[in-house]
Amino acid sequence: MGRHWGPAMRVAEQVGCVVSASWSGQPEADSWSCSGVILSRSPGLVLCHGGIFTPFLRAGSGALTAAGAAFLPGDSCCDDLRLHVQWGPTAGSPAGCAERARPGLCTPHCAALKPSPPAGPHGRPLLPPHPAELLLLLSCPAFQAHFARLFGSEAAEQWRFARAAPDDEVSEDEEEDQLRALGWFALLRVKHGREEEADECGPAAAVAPLGAVPKGAPLLACGTPFGSFCPDIFLNTLSRGVLSNAAGPLLLTDARCLPGTEGGGVFAVRPGGELVALVVAPLCWKAREWVGLTLLCAAAPLLRAARAALGRLSPDAASLAALLPPEVGAPWGLPLRDSGPPWAAAAVLVECGTVWGSGVVVAPRLLVTCRHVAPRETARVLVRPTTPKTAKIWGHVVFATQETSPYDIAVVSLEEELKGVHMPVPTKHFHEGIVASNTRDKNTGATYPHLNFSIPITVLQPALQQYSQTGDLAGLRELDHTAEPVRVVWRLQRPLAEALRSKL
The missing domain is CATH 2.40.10.10 (Trypsin-like serine proteases)
Incomplete structure (x- = not known):
């Protein structure tokens, strides 16, 4: 199995990115960020966690729990929402080669730390952040149903799925917003420059069908800890683990993730390096004790929900559904519903x-x-x-x-x-x-x-x-x-x- 880590790592790093959201004209005053996965490069489509959008919802976070709310269109957020997506150079792409030859753009947090041009995890300059637009917010109905069944009882009061430790100061409203957005994701369209439109076409990664990865199989998580705080150092950090358990599309892994990696991709350790899931909650607390597990949402049913939502938005949005990554590969070993060895x-x-x-x-x-x-x-x-x-x-x-x-x-x-x-x-x-x-x-x-x-x-x-x-x-x-x-x-x-x- 060790020989498959290399292909999985290459796929993970090529499609990993970081997404930041801020108010127009106030990019540094109040900003939120998370990890994301590049689904397509031309046009640029990115899937990330939806928690960073709760401050911008016109109707508040209650819109996420409204009856029958499976998705929300992009105009559900305020007009002064500004989005940016940043990723590392893609091997073999013209834009990536060009960027490696000229200085990159450092985040304001890192600009004061070092005068030299910022480099990514492999010593190459990062690509500058690209503006993006929100197409829709969506949830996976099957994930929401399993989460409600497993964590919706009175016993769920002992659990904490927040981005902060139990002793950190988090208001009840903030914690409620985070809980409501727990199983929500966002589909973005990146606004490329003209010279980048023809760089690369088609899906950036393939998706493993639900049930294709057995319990106990190795996984590779790729996310950016602390989001856009300092991607020069943290962009596309890798963490190894296994599929610890599963209930339908609700998955658990022991791969160690940190705040900011929400929305990051989790990949199968096999030659194709297929996308298996996205990170939902990197830190889980129970009875004031940290649990070293990460909550995931399977990618296959999530992308099915995205295709259905795009088809209902507009003809222009419906055409993007065909560009989402396909499900490839036969089930690998035992299905997820198996009770294990x-x-x-x-x-x-x-x-x-x-x-x-x-x-x-x-x-x-x-x-x-x-x-x-x-x-x-x-x-x-x-x-x-x-x-x-x-x-x-x-x-x-x-x-x-x-x-x-x-x-x-x-x-x-x-x-x-x-x-x-x-x-x-x-x-x-x-x-x-x-x-x-x-x-x-x-x-x-x-x-x-x-x-x-x-x-x-x-x-x-x-x-x-x-x-x-x-x-x-x-x-x-x-x-x-x-x-x-x-x-x-x-x-x-x-x-x-x-x-x-x-x-x-």
């Missing part, structure tokens, strides 16, 4: 009060999770299995390690058996490497992102087997009495030096 069903969601985390089923009525998820013995917990996703089973904590123990382990006994779950077979050996997560050095206060220790199942298996057969917790209690070297390593401390011996 058998071992995936052994993973469950564990909720203990307001605390939540994952767990692993080790027996029909027994699962293992972390102590910090279920810290109190006898505490009642709610378990949600993968299939069916609506199922709920109650259980109680029969064992939790002490807080001083380096083994962050809790064992939960379920009130009912989990049916249809393939019980994992514990391995007898394990390979050393490291689980990606966060850890903190208590001595220095430093946090090391994406680093943590894993607990081999070989350490837990004898004690779990003893409890399953006899109900005896003695083996599990031993986890609270580990040797000092293990405790030292877990605290990120140096091993204690051996005491010096006298030569006398």
Whole structure:
């Protein structure tokens, strides 16, 4: 699979761009920006996130949630809206070659930082921003339906799909606007100069059909962190990940994205580098904890909605529908509706009060999770299995390690058996490497992102087997009495030096 990263990266960088919106005559006073995908170069068509347009809507953000609102024409925004699109030089295009030979245009934020002509991520000058017009705002009905079903209940109050952290100052109106625009996108037409009209014709990228990429397949996300703040450095930043989960066109990936990458493209890692989805929300918060997943909208149904909307606008707009990228390729592996490999069903969601985390089923009525998820013995917990996703089973904590123990382990006994779950077979050996997560050095206060220790199942298996057969917790209690070297390593401390011996 590694040999396919190159083609996917080239496609991603060639169609990635950044979009900025501002008031006429006030380009720097109040501006909003996001990432986008170039769908066609002549004429220039760009798809980006719709959240940056909420300040310009004549009827306010409520127009996005009006009954039957699947799309809004461009004149739904104020006349003094000004749009600009910026991208890097396209390999092989006349305009790109010409731009590489002359100084580029730096953003005002970067102009004061360095006097030399700005260069993109590959050392080539960026193309100057091009003016653009808004053709329409659109949403994917299927995405909206799945999002409402999954996040529209009372439990959704614990989730936050904003561009700021929970502690940042964001007004209720701003947060409501962001939530309303979450699944909305914008189709723009770039106003090229005459010398650029004949540079390149046809779609800039192909689109993967819905269901063409299986769960667990590698993906490549391409967006511009912080939008138009400093594209000289951040334009078309790449992030690797996998398709973590899917519900219809609502997709999740563990590719790490940042604010400003909304609207950026996510591509399949295979020779064609097809466009799979667009970034909806790069940061998700639940119960004031950051979740390292990015919410996506599949590109195929979104572009189908765009074709339908263009056909209803005007004859001129309808002619643009034929220029949108086609869906190519046969389904690749398992469809998105598949429940995944058998071992995936052994993973469950564990909720203990307001605390939540994952767990692993080790027996029909027994699962293992972390102590910090279920810290109190006898505490009642709610378990949600993968299939069916609506199922709920109650259980109680029969064992939790002490807080001083380096083994962050809790064992939960379920009130009912989990049916249809393939019980994992514990391995007898394990390979050393490291689980990606966060850890903190208590001595220095430093946090090391994406680093943590894993607990081999070989350490837990004898004690779990003893409890399953006899109900005896003695083996599990031993986890609270580990040797000092293990405790030292877990605290990120140096091993204690051996005491010096006298030569006398």
